Amino acid sequence: MTTAARTRLDAARTALGSACGEVTDGTPADAVDGVPVGLVARPASTPEVAEVLRAAAVYGLVVVPRGHGTKMSWGRPPEQADLVLDLSRMSAVLDHAAGDLIVDTQAGAPLAEVQRTVAGAGQRLALDEPVAGSTIGGMLATNTSGPGRMAVGTARDLLIGVTVVRADGVVAKAGGRVVKNVAGYDLGKLVIGSYGTLAVVTQAVFRLHPVPVARRVVNVSADSPDDAQRLVQQVVHAQLVPAAVEVDWPGTGGGTVGVLLEGTEAGVEGRTAATIALLGGDAAAADGLPSGWGRLPWDEDPTTGRATALKATFALSGLSRVLEAGRAAAAAAAVPLRLRGSGGAGVLHGSLPADTDVAAVREVVTRLREACAVAGGALVVLDGPPEVKAGVDTWGPVPALDLMRRVKEQFDPERRLAPGRFVGGI
Amino acid sequence: MSGMHGTETTAGPVEGHVPPEATSATGEPGANSAGMAAVGRVAREVMPVTGVIADPTQLRTYECDGLAHYRVTPALVVLPETTEQLAAVVRACSEHGVPFVARGSGTGLSGGSLPRADGVLIVTSRMRTIREIRRADQRAVVDPGVINLDVTRAATPEGYYYAPDPSSQQICSIGGNLAENSGGAHCLKYGFTSNHVLGTELVTPQGDIVTLGGLAPDAPGYDLLGTVVGSEGTLGIATTATVRLVRLPEEVRTLLAGFASTDEAGAATSAIISAGVLPAAIEMMDALAIEAAEAAVHCNYPAGAGAVLVIELDGPSAEVEHEYAQVERICQDHGAFELRLAIDAAERALIWKGRKSAFAAVGRISPDYIVQDGVIPRTALPEVLRAIAELSSSSGVRVANVFHAGDGNLHPLVLFDDAKPGAGDAAEKVSGAILDLCISHGGAITGEHGVGVDKAAYMPKMFTDDDLDTMQLVRCAFDPGNISNPGKIFPTPRLCGEVPGKRKHAHPLVEAGLADAF
Numbered sequence: 018m019t020t021a022a023r024t025r026l027d028a029a030r031t032a033l034g035s036a037c038g039e040v041t042d043g044t045p046a047d048a049v050d051g052v053p054v055g056l057v058a059r060p061a062s063t064p065e066v067a068e069v070l071r072a073a074a075v076y077g078l079v080v081v082p083r084g085h086g087t088k089m090s091w092g093r094p095p096e097q098a099d100l101v102l103d104l105s106r107m108s109a110v111l112d113h114a115a116g117d118l119i120v121d122t123q124a125g126a127p128l129a130e131v132q133r134t135v136a137g138a139g140q141r142l143a144l145d146e147p148v149a150g151s152t153i154g155g156m157l158a159t160n161t162s163g164p165g166r167m168a169v170g171t172a173r174d175l176l177i178g179v180t181v182v183r184a185d186g187v188v189a190k191a192g193g194r195v196v197k198n199v200a201g202y203d204l205g206k207l208v209i210g211s212y213g214t215l216a217v218v219t220q221a222v223f224r225l226h227p228v229p230v231a232r233r234v235v236n237v238s239a240d241s242p243d244d245a246q247r248l249v250q251q252v253v254h255a256q257l258v259p260a261a262v263e264v265d266w267p268g269t270g271g272g273t274v275g276v277l278l279e280g281t282e283a284g285v286e287g288r289t290a291a292t293i294a295l296l297g298g299d300a301a302a303a304d305g306l307p308s309g310w311g312r313l314p315w316d317e318d319p320t321t322g323r324a325t326a327l328k329a330t331f332a333l334s335g336l337s338r339v340l341e342a343g344r345a346a347a348a349a350a351a352v353p354l355r356l357r358g359s360g361g362a363g364v365l366h367g368s369l370p371a372d373t374d375v376a377a378v379r380e381v382v383t384r385l386r387e388a389c390a391v392a393g394g395a396l397v398v399l400d401g402p403p404e405v406k407a408g409v410d411t412w413g414p415v416p417a418l419d420l421m422r423r424v425k426e427q428f429d430p431e432r433r434l435a436p437g438r439f440v441g442g443i
Numbered sequence: 444m445s446g447m448h449g450t451e452t453t454a455g456p457v458e459g460h461v462p463p464e465a466t467s468a469t470g471e472p473g474a475n476s477a478g479m480a481a482v483g484r485v486a487r488e489v490m491p492v493t494g495v496i497a498d499p500t501q502l503r504t505y506e507c508d509g510l511a512h513y514r515v516t517p518a519l520v521v522l523p524e525t526t527e528q529l530a531a532v533v534r535a536c537s538e539h540g541v542p543f544v545a546r547g548s549g550t551g552l553s554g555g556s557l558p559r560a561d562g563v564l565i566v567t568s569r570m571r572t573i574r575e576i577r578r579a580d581q582r583a584v585v586d587p588g589v590i591n592l593d594v595t596r597a598a599t600p601e602g603y604y605y606a607p608d609p610s611s612q613q614i615c616s617i618g619g620n621l622a623e624n625s626g627g628a629h630c631l632k633y634g635f636t637s638n639h640v641l642g643t644e645l646v647t648p649q650g651d652i653v654t655l656g657g658l659a660p661d662a663p664g665y666d667l668l669g670t671v672v673g674s675e676g677t678l679g680i681a682t683t684a685t686v687r688l689v690r691l692p693e694e695v696r697t698l699l700a701g702f703a704s705t706d707e708a709g710a711a712t713s714a715i716i717s718a719g720v721l722p723a724a725i726e727m728m729d730a731l732a733i734e735a736a737e738a739a740v741h742c743n744y745p746a747g748a749g750a751v752l753v754i755e756l757d758g759p760s761a762e763v764e765h766e767y768a769q770v771e772r773i774c775q776d777h778g779a780f781e782l783r784l785a786i787d788a789a790e791r792a793l794i795w796k797g798r799k800s801a802f803a804a805v806g807r808i809s810p811d812y813i814v815q816d817g818v819i820p821r822t823a824l825p826e827v828l829r830a831i832a833e834l835s836s837s838s839g840v841r842v843a844n845v846f847h848a849g850d851g852n853l854h855p856l857v858l859f860d861d862a863k864p865g866a867g868d869a870a871e872k873v874s875g876a877i878l879d880l881c882i883s884h885g886g887a888i889t890g891e892h893g894v895g896v897d898k899a900a901y902m903p904k905m906f907t908d909d910d911l912d913t914m915q916l917v918r919c920a921f922d923p924g925n926i927s928n929p930g931k932i933f934p935t936p937r938l939c940g941e942v943p944g945k946r947k948h949a950h951p952l953v954e955a956g957l958a959d960a961f
Contacts, residue, residue, distance in 0.1 A: 116713055116822035117851075139719060160661065171661070173669055174638050181913070189913035190906070195818045197850045198887035199624045199673050200894055200905055201932065202914040203637065206669025210661070216913075227719030250579060254602065256693035258758055284762035332658035334579035363659050393580075394659030415664045417653040420921065424665055427916035427939075440664045 026055045026099060029076035033058050036068035039106070047101055049081050050094035051403055057101045063180060063188055063219040066102065070217065071186030073100055073433065080184070081435045082213040084125055084152030088159050090323065091400050092212045093411060096437040102217060104154050110134045111220070118225040119177065119194055124154030124218045131223075140225040143169040147313050147366075154218045159399075160210030163311040164261035164277060167361040169226060172209045178222030179205040181215075184429040189216075196224050207424070213435040214443055215428045229279035232260070235292045236307060237300035239264075240271045242340035248274045248296055249336055249360040255295055257288050262361030265309060266340050268353030274360065275307055314355040315368035315400070322371030325378050325401035329356070329365045329385055335392020336360050342388030343367060343381070350377035363394065369401075375408040386413055412440045468554075468896045468930025469515045470542060470561030478539030479518050482563055485535035486521045489528050494569070496520035505564050508546065509611075510554040513896055517544070517558030524569045526644060526652060526682040533680065534650025536563060542926045545680040547588060547616030551623060552814055553895025555675045555931055562926075565680060567618045573597050574683065581688045582641065582658055587618025587681050591625075594686065603688035606633035609891070610799050621681050624673030626891035628724040628798070629755070631849035633689065635891070637672040642685030645671060648678070648922035657685055670917055675893050676928040678921040692757035695723075696767050697791040700752045700774045701745030701781035705729050705844065708750035709824035711777035712848040715754070716821060718773060720766050725849035726753040726798050729828075732805070732843040732856070733797075739804030742797025745781040752779075752848065753798050801845040802856065809841065809858035811867070813874045816892040817881035821851040830880050831855055840873045852890035853881070879904070894932045902934055912937055 033040045033056065043054030055078075060066045073080050078099035083089060085105060104125035112121040115138035122131050128146050131153060135141060144156065145163025162171045169175065178192035181204065191204035208215055239245035245264055252262055252274075261277035276296070278288045293300045309317065318324035331339050340356060343365075347354035352373050358365035367385070369378055378401065386396035398411035405411075415421070418441045425432075425443045436443075486495045496502060497519055506514040523529035536543045542562035549556060558564040570586040573593065577583065578601040583594055591612040594605040608627035609615055615625070620636045621643065633639075642656035655668040662668075671678050702708040705727065712725050728736065730749050736742050744751050754770055756763045767784075774782055785791035805812050819827050828844065831853075835842040843856040855877050859870035878888050878901055888894070888901045902911060911933055919939035921927070929936065 114820065114822070116717055117820040118716065119820075162661075166660075170634075170638060173666060174634060183913060187909050187913065189910045191910065191914065193887050193905070194885050195820055195851055195887050195890075197626060197630065197635070197818050197847070197852045197890040199626075199635075199891055200887050200889050200898070201902065201911070202670055202917050203624075203673055204670070204914060204917070206637075206666045207917065209666055209669075211665055215665070227721065230719075253581065254578070254690065256690060256759060258690075258692075258762075280759070280762045281765040284759060284765055287761035288759050328661070330659040330661050332577070332580040332582065334577070335659075364661060389659070392659065393657050395661075395663050397663050412663050416662070417655055417667055418664065420647065420653060420667055421665045423920040424667070424917060427920045 025076055029072060029078055030056060032072035032075060033069055033100070036072045037061065037065040043101065049098045049101065050090040052094050052098045054101050055099045057103050059103045059106050061106045063182065066182045066217055066219050067186045067188050069102060070182055070184060074185055077431070077433070079433050079436060082154070082158070082217045084155035085127065085150050087148045087150050088155055091159055092438040093406060094437065095435050104152065104219070107219060113138065115140060119196070119222055120225055121194065121220070121222045122153055123220055125152050127152055128156055135225055136228065139228050141228050142223050143175060143226045144172060145311050147311060153221055157209050157218055157221065158211060158213050162364065164263050164359055166364070167262055167359050168258070168260045173206050175223050176205040176209065176221055177224050179208060179218060180220035181208060182217045182219055184216070184431065184434050192222065194222050212439045214425060214439045215434065231282045231285040232277065232279045233285050233289045234303050234306055235276045235278070235289060235296065235300055236303060237274050237296045237298050238271055239274050242337035242344070245272055245274055245340060245360065246337035249333070251295055252276050252292065253333065253361055257292055259361065261359065263310065264336070264358065264360035264365065266343070266356040268347065268355055275310065309357065313366050314357045317355070318368050318370055320370040320372050323400065323402045324371045325369040325373060325405050326399040327367035327369070327382070327385065328397045328399050329367060329389050330394035331363045331389050331392035332394065333361070333363050335363070335388070335394065338392055339365060339385065339388050342384050346381040346384035350380045352377050352381065354381060371402060375404050378405050379409050382409055415440045468557065468899070470559040472518070472560040474561035475539070475541060478541045479561070481539045482532065482535040482541045483519055486519065486532050489531040490521060490523060494522045494524065494528070496522070505546070505558060505566070508549040508551045508554060508556045510552050510895070510897055513554040513557050515558045515560050517564040518561060520564045520566060522566045522569045526646065529565060529680060529682055530646045530650045530652050532563065532565060533646050533648065536926055537649045537924060540924060540926065542929050544928050545618070545622065545676045547619030548590070548614050550611040550615040551619060551893060551895065552816065553889065553893040553897040555623060555893045555895035556619070557896050559929070567616065570682065576601060576688070577658070578603065580658055582685055583688055584683055584685050585617050586683060587616060587621070589617045591615050591617060591620055598688050599691070602691050604691055605639070605686060606689045607636045607639055610802065617684050617686070618681050621672055621684055622674065622676045623891070623893045626847070626852065628726055628847060631725060631847065632721050632723045637669060639687045640668070640672050640684050641687055643668060643671065643681045644683040645679045646682055648924065648927040652682070675895060675931050677918060677931055679927055694760040694763045695755060695757045695791070696763055697785040697794050698754045698767070698770065699744065699783040699794050700754065700779040701748035702750045702752070702777070702779055704749040705828045706825045707778040708752050709828060709848065711752060711774050711779065712824065713822055714773045714777060715770055716849065718769055720769055722754050722766070722770070722849060723757045724753065724755040727751070727844070727846055727848035728798065728801060729844040731808070731841060732801050732845045735804040735808045735843060736797040736801050738807050740796050740800045742793055744797055745783070748781070753794055798845070805843055805856045805858065809860065811859050811861045813857040813870055815853070815855045815857060815874050815877050816889050817853050817878050817886060818890040819851045819853065819881050819884045819886035821849070823884045824848065824851060827853070827880055827884055831877060834873055834876055838869060838873050840869050842873065847890070850890070851886065853877070896931055899932060899934045902932070
């Protein structure tokens with residue numbers, strides 16, 4: 018850090034301290050994807066976040082928002098990280114209106130805590146937690162999803178109200194506390210998956226769902242990518258309304274298709290039998306979820322260090338193409354590639370071992386990206402070791418990038434919120 | 444009333460003028476006539492002669508949408524047949540600073556496609572091709588002018604349908620649905636237009652054609668699509684929509700339950716939801732609405748009911764059977780005196796006919812009426828309904844209630860006779876007071892009809908200046924010239940500063956040519 022930068026931080030510290038009380042020096046553990054952090058501020062309320070951001074604006078600090086910091090290396094490294102805005106003190110689940118099936122929560126609340134709160138009334142926030150320990154804000158910023166997305170969708174389908182603080186410290190909200198509302202622009206959708214580059218989310222209101230009484234999984238083996246696609250197509254075109262249709266595709270051999278059925282005891286029993294009959298082969302029911310269900314494949318990477326984390330999206334009919342391309346690309350690059358995800362929604366996550374050579378990663382990314390594009394989707398490298406991020410086009414082509422840049426310029430004209438972390442250098 | 448657009452229209456001999464508060468949304472006739480002439484020339488160059496309307500008499504047929512008491516004659520109407528034609532007109536508008544308003548079938552109920560006297564009305568009704576029904580992908584790709592119900596008709600042979608079902612679905616267009624984020628009776632379970640539109644080709648207010656979203660989910664970058672859907676035509680014009688198709692359910696059961704009062708029906712609604720049942724729809728009508736529907740379509744609802752619920756359950760048979768038993772018991776526990784299960788499609792259609800025709804039917808019991816659209820938390824239903832009843836009795840203005848009870852979306856119909864002096868004003872007052880009730884109960888000023896020109900003045904009651912200012916940052920990113928449906932949604936336009944293209948802060952490495960922008 019230059020002396021000038023140090024002086025600026027020292028000057029900012031006093032202002033930040035009066036803004037929120039808890040300001041500390043950044044430690045090596047705070048580094049954001051290898052980028053050292055000057056200061057960490059831990060505000061306890063939306064007004065404090067606003068004060069902190071106003072102070073940061075005065076001193077021209079680059080700010081990176083953080084929840085529990087479980088996905089700080091996702092995206093690209095920020096150009097700079099003068100200040101980490103840590104929201105973990107804003108962890109209150111503010112209001113669970115059980116009769117209205119909504120929950121109002123601070124952004125620093127752990128998703129698991131929200132689930133515990135609403136479970137008391139037999140309800141759930143129908144969002145999976147693929148990265149354990151995620152906060153609401155972190156989950157929104159990275160738009161994580163799991164098997165359940167097939168039936169109820171993702172955060173964009175469940176977030177009904179949001180409070181954000183802009184880079185200039187202005188507090189704004191959109192949406193509200195009712196499930197149906199078309200008044201004004203839906204800013205919630207805009208901040209979902211924005212990696213903290215537009216505004217800092219401090220509070221969120223979600224629609225809830227009842228917890229189903231019964232759940233059962235039917236697993237069936239798939240010999241080939243075509244077979245996996247055939248099985249997925251069979252089940253999505255049936256009238257069985259699965260809660261999830263997962264595909265697990267290890268590095269070698271065939272894979273598994275898993276169908277989750279949720280509902281009433283009698284209903285699930287009947288639908289399970291119908292699913293087994295429909296899928297044939299070795300289809301069989303299990304009471305518990307199979308091991309690895311909903312887990313991100315890179316969490317199972319046996320090598321030490323950071324695995325390369327991929328997210329592939331495609332139209333449903335592109336499943337076999339993507340599985341095929343993944344296997345062929347991995348074989349050509351001589352690396353194991355595990356793909357796993359929602360065959361029923363068209364999203365697979367993939368993992369390449371931490372020690373994979375950059376050229377091999379690039380080859381897999383290129384070929385898989387081609388297959389996803391043909392199938393109407395995209396391939397994104399969510400995370401990876403520094404060499405991979407330096408040597409691979411991690412976000413890939415992004416349509417409408419110019420419009421996105423214009424949105425960024427309006428919200429954060431000085432590029433002080435996580436600059437460089439998002440698509441196109443945003 | 445206009446009478447030309449489907450079932451959900453508002454009445455109004457209050458027509459022929461635009462209330463003063465709305466004039467900022469309408470423009471001055473003859474303003475920027477040189478720009479207008481230039482746009483007209485471009486339109487005639489790129490479109491067949493029948494696609495450009497400048498004749499004053501013909502122009503007048505486009506002077507309003509479904510909210511017929513706001514009327515403005517547009518300076519020019521164009522009916523493009525292709526995205527390129529549409530984009531060429533928008534580009535010309537952008538070059539010459541001429542405002543434009545997009546319109547599908549014109550069934551909107553908030554004046555969202557109210558024309559500008561100084562602008563072009565771009566009508567998408569000639570862009571009516573269903574491009575693809577992709578069964579394997581559970582998607583359809585359609586033009587903006589395609590009628591909502593036609594998507595379902597095209598998908599049904601494949602076992603699929605398009606879930607969002609506004610009451611006007613026989614005539615409203617997908618493009619209009621996208622602009623308004625339209626709901627419908629079945630969005631309780633299946634969500635709104637925003638949950639079902641997964642991609643669009645958008646003509647930006649500069650006339651550029653961009654793709655947002657597509658066949659696959661989670662496109663990288665900001666979810667601009669999610670912001671465009673429901674932006675009421677202020678961020679550009681959608682020229683295709685990629686929509687989700689939903690598998691037809693194995694079983695559908697439609698139940699009609701008669702209650703003595705809306706209190707009991709409201710309590711039953713809350714109890715059903717609290718029990719963990721998620722019906723496809725729960726609709727409520729009160730005595731006055733029932734009376735109107737009965738007179739109009741003879742739907743044979745239970746005699747003497749103070750309220751009815753129409754409850755529809757759908758899904759796998761085994762689940763529906765179980766849920767039906769639960770719902771039946773809950774209705775009985777809450778005082779339902781008659782429960783009627785539709786035994787066939789004809790009976791189901793009759794039950795729904797009563798509900799779906801309710802707005803128009805009210806025209807039979809009152810010469811004029813205002814359709815209100817507000818949302819409250821579902822648990823506040825009994826309290827708010829009582830407050831509406833008090834408002835009605837204290838003001839002497841009759842209010843019929845027809846609404847989506849499951850999600851707390853009220854549609855009070857405020858009845859009046861405009862021939863009586865002061866009656867229109869009194870009705871407006873009651874209608875406004877109902878919105879205040881919604882806001883004070885933590886609700887919203889519109890659940891599905893949109894803000895448009897009608898409710899822009901109410902936005903500051905629901906949102907702070909900072910909220911509205913922040914929303915308009917998006918507007919400034921898309922439309923810094925403020926030409927795409929200007930004057931709608933926001934009571935006060937934000938000045939946007941610089942025009943796009945001139946970027947202040949590119950990535951320094953990109954700027955220096957040292958890095959690719961990825």
